[in-house]
Amino acid sequence: MxxxxxxxxxxxxxxxxxxxxxxxxxxGTAPGMAGAxxxxxxxxxxxLGAQIVAMLLVGTYARRGPxxxxxxxxxxxxxxxxxxxxxxxxxxxxxxxxFPARPGQARPSxxxxxxxxxxxxxxxxxxxxxxxxxxxxxxxxxxRHDRAMLAEQRxxxxxxGQPVRPTRIERPAAPGEPSSGEGxxx
Amino acid sequence: xxxxxxDAEPGATFHGExxxxxxxxxxxxxxxxxxxxxxxxxxxxxPGATGGAGGKGGLNSLDEWGLGGRRFGGFVAWFLIGxxxxxxxxxxxxPGAMYASGAVSGxxxxxxxxMMWPIFFVIMPRMWDVARRxxxxxxxxxxxxxxxSQTLALAVAVTGVVxxxxxxxxxxxxxxxxxxxxxxxxxxxxxFVRDLPxxxxxxxxxxxxxxxxxxxxxxxxxxxxxxxxxxxxxxxxVLPHRFGGFGHIFDAAGAKFDASNAAAVAAGRxxxxxxxxxxxxxxxxxxxxxxxxxxLFLYPHSITGVLSTRSRDVIRRNAVxxxxxxxxxxxxxxxxxxxxxxxxxxxxxxLAIPLLFDHEFPAWFAGVxxxxxxxxxxxxxxxMSIAAANLFTRTIYVGYLRRxxxxxxxxxVSKIASLLVKVGALVFVLGFDTQNSINLQLLGGVWxxxxxxxxxxxxxRPRLHRWALLAGWAVGMAYGTTQAYxxxxxxxxxxxxxxxxxxxxxxxxxxxxxxxALNLVIAVAGTLVLRAVRIPNGPDTTWDDExxxxxxxxxxxxxxxxxxxxxxxxxxxxVAPPPGDQPPPxxxx
Numbered sequence: 001m002x003x004x005x006x007x008x009x010x011x012x013x014x015x016x017x018x019x020x021x022x023x024x025x026x027x028g029t030a031p032g033m034a035g036a037x038x039x040x041x042x043x044x045x046x047x048l049g050a051q052i053v054a055m056l057l058v059g060t061y062a063r064r065g066p067x068x069x070x071x072x073x074x075x076x077x078x079x080x081x082x083x084x085x086x087x088x089x090x091x092x093x094x095x096x097x098x099f100p101a102r103p104g105q106a107r108p109s110x111x112x113x114x115x116x117x118x119x120x121x122x123x124x125x126x127x128x129x130x131x132x133x134x135x136x137x138x139x140x141x142x143x144r145h146d147r148a149m150l151a152e153q154r155x156x157x158x159x160x161g162q163p164v165r166p167t168r169i170e171r172p173a174a175p176g177e178p179s180s181g182e183g184x185x186x
Numbered sequence: 187x188x189x190x191x192x193d194a195e196p197g198a199t200f201h202g203e204x205x206x207x208x209x210x211x212x213x214x215x216x217x218x219x220x221x222x223x224x225x226x227x228x229x230x231x232x233p234g235a236t237g238g239a240g241g242k243g244g245l246n247s248l249d250e251w252g253l254g255g256r257r258f259g260g261f262v263a264w265f266l267i268g269x270x271x272x273x274x275x276x277x278x279x280x281p282g283a284m285y286a287s288g289a290v291s292g293x294x295x296x297x298x299x300x301m302m303w304p305i306f307f308v309i310m311p312r313m314w315d316v317a318r319r320x321x322x323x324x325x326x327x328x329x330x331x332x333x334x335s336q337t338l339a340l341a342v343a344v345t346g347v348v349x350x351x352x353x354x355x356x357x358x359x360x361x362x363x364x365x366x367x368x369x370x371x372x373x374x375x376x377x378f379v380r381d382l383p384x385x386x387x388x389x390x391x392x393x394x395x396x397x398x399x400x401x402x403x404x405x406x407x408x409x410x411x412x413x414x415x416x417x418x419x420x421x422x423x424v425l426p427h428r429f430g431g432f433g434h435i436f437d438a439a440g441a442k443f444d445a446s447n448a449a450a451v452a453a454g455r456x457x458x459x460x461x462x463x464x465x466x467x468x469x470x471x472x473x474x475x476x477x478x479x480x481x482l483f484l485y486p487h488s489i490t491g492v493l494s495t496r497s498r499d500v501i502r503r504n505a506v507x508x509x510x511x512x513x514x515x516x517x518x519x520x521x522x523x524x525x526x527x528x529x530x531x532x533x534x535x536x537l538a539i540p541l542l543f544d545h546e547f548p549a550w551f552a553g554v555x556x557x558x559x560x561x562x563x564x565x566x567x568x569x570m571s572i573a574a575a576n577l578f579t580r581t582i583y584v585g586y587l588r589r590x591x592x593x594x595x596x597x598x599v600s601k602i603a604s605l606l607v608k609v610g611a612l613v614f615v616l617g618f619d620t621q622n623s624i625n626l627q628l629l630g631g632v633w634x635x636x637x638x639x640x641x642x643x644x645x646x647r648p649r650l651h652r653w654a655l656l657a658g659w660a661v662g663m664a665y666g667t668t669q670a671y672x673x674x675x676x677x678x679x680x681x682x683x684x685x686x687x688x689x690x691x692x693x694x695x696x697x698x699x700x701x702x703a704l705n706l707v708i709a710v711a712g713t714l715v716l717r718a719v720r721i722p723n724g725p726d727t728t729w730d731d732e733x734x735x736x737x738x739x740x741x742x743x744x745x746x747x748x749x750x751x752x753x754x755x756x757x758x759x760x761v762a763p764p765p766g767d768q769p770p771p772x773x774x775x
Contacts (some may be wrong), residue, residue: 026391051301052304070431
């Protein structure tokens with residue numbers, strides 16, 4: 001599968017972003033990722049669309065027999081789609097979580113490119129977050145960001161291409177607010 | 187046990203035991219509603235809340251009052267969204283329609299609530315995402331941010347308010363059906379005595395909502411759903427068995443429909459009752475289901491319920507378990523056939539289910555069932571009035587009257603508007619014929635679907651042109667309204683039904699969907715034309731995903747304490763600053 005992600009990464013002006021992205025398992029070293037994400041979205045669309053189409057094709061189920069517990073086919077067939085649909089949507093939740101389009105966004109990009117007069121300058125790196133102090137941190141740069149990233153710093157032997165699933169981003173604390181330190185427990 | 191014929195006059199006698207149970211439970215519910223303002227208060231008992239900037243305002247910001255602080259987790263959201271979508275009127279009207287005319291006008295509700303969850307799954311996480319990033323509270327906010335058009339936002343807001351008002355009124359109609367069967371005010375010629383319980387119930391609701399905002403219906407939704415599930419579980423286990431199983435029940439329903447169709451043909455009318463739709467009814471069935479499924483999540487109150495959740499994943503995961511409500515609705519719908527088999531006779535189909543409970547359950551359990559329906563009227567009515575009030579405040583008040591209104595002022599205006607909306611609905615139901623509410627609700631469905639191109643297509647880019655959308659909306663509204671006006675039925679000279687012949691097809695279809703198709707064609711074609719002649723679209727100030735202005739001074743924006751504390755799940759994306767006391771980025775348009 002071709003890598004949509006790889007293509008955009010190659011055009012990205014900031015080469016510094018690359019290792020971080022790779023580290024998160026969504027970058028160039030995992031070329032199948034974007035293709036897999038796209039495929040996951042196609043599967044999701046098909047699973048969701050099938051439920052709607054099945055209900056709309058009334059001619060396929062508007063009949064009395066065979067009956068189930070006295071319910072005509074028309075009625076129990078409609079009801080049958082509820083558990084089928086619920087299981088399908090559970091699968092969709094799993095797929096979208098397993099194959100995010102990119103970190104911080106679980107949906108493929110389908111915007112037109114930003115036009116300058118509309119919204120001024122745009123962050124060059126998709127994964128960066130503006131911080132409270134105004135400085136723009138890239139994913140993983142923030143000192144209290146992510147346990148996975150902290151682990152990386154302490155563990156130089158980690159394989160560079162190894163995808164690491166990010167856990168949480170810590171928002172910087174408000175000024176004057178007691179620093180929340182490590183994790184959500186405190 | 188054979189069926190018991192209902193009294194000719196359902197409200198002939200007062201059922202004291204039922205009403206006592208009803209009153210006691212209702213007072214308990216009211217206490218819960220009043221307690222709600224203390225529940226999960228910003229900075230208070232909520233998990234992870236620290237009393238930081240997000241909580242200091244208490245209920246003085248629209249996010250706190252109107253969206254419950256945007257921090258409801260999966261469990262609360264499930265009850266809230268379910269309580270929002272499946273209303274008392276649904277629980278009375280759907281089995282009523284099954285009782286009167288079977289599949290096309292009754293069972294389609296099950297089909298539409300089946301196919302609406304995939305739609306929900308696609309639209310709502312995105313809606314949450316965009317709303318969260320930009321601090322939107324209502325769909326009209328989104329339209330203003332996306333298209334840069336105050337006029338289009340006004341059109342969406344007015345449509346939303348006008349479509350929601352009769353919906354609130356219908357909740358009262360559902361409650362009245364229950365009270366009528368209990369015989370409240372029976373024998374009293376004084377209309378005020380008869381309506382007093384409804385007035386008291388709405389007064390309680392108004393005060394709860396005024397003080398607690400969205401927290402009140404969220405908490406009441408627990409009570410409501412517990413009662414409804416209990417009643418339906420008992421009804422489904424006990425009643426079909428009592429009438430010889432579903433096979434016999436469907437036979438009885440088929441026999442009744444055959445008889446009523448024969449009578450209709452003899453009287454020179456079209457037969458309308460169907461157990462299984464025939465080939466002529468299929469288009470009507472499918473378009474009713476699809477149109478209703480698309481319309482439901484455009485109603486401002488369903489958007490309010492969704493925006494109050496904590497994260498996008500909460501919404502997705504909820505879509506997996508929310509179909510349980512459809513199962514519930516299906517069982518309730520089938521109770522309409524059970525009522526036929528039980529020999530309930532009434533000319534008012536809305537009374538079929540209350541009468542069934544009245545005859546088949548012991549008095550105290552009928553009281554429980556009636557409480558469930560009445561509380562089921564209050565929960566959506568509260569959410570609807572909050573949603574309508576937010577629409578008014580954000581679009582009309584801030585957009586046209588006071589552009590520099592502070593968050594506290596917006597909340598104050600919203601609270602008062604929610605009271606006015608409820609009083610308006612009450613006056614409408616008590617002062618006018620019920621049929622007016624039903625007509626208007628029918629029109630509301632037609633109208634709200636006309637906001638689909640602006641709101642739902644506005645979630646993604648490329649966007650359509652604002653003037654093309656406005657033109658499509660206007661044409662859709664006009665077409666839908668005139669078509670509905672020309673429909674007549676036995677009980678109504680105008681607005682007699684939701685179906686009209688689809689031009690070019692020759693079969694009856696849902697008016698709303700025909701109007702929507704027209705609307706969409708005009709919006710798309712108009713956009714192409716306007717682009718070709720280079721008429722500029724409005725500025726798009728909505729932050730999408732990564733496309734955010736880098737100039738955001740985040741230092742000024744309070745991060746909610748809960749987000750700060752618990753961290754932000756990475757897969758939910760960078761969370762935009764919530765509005766707090768700052769005006770949203772589009773406020774100066």
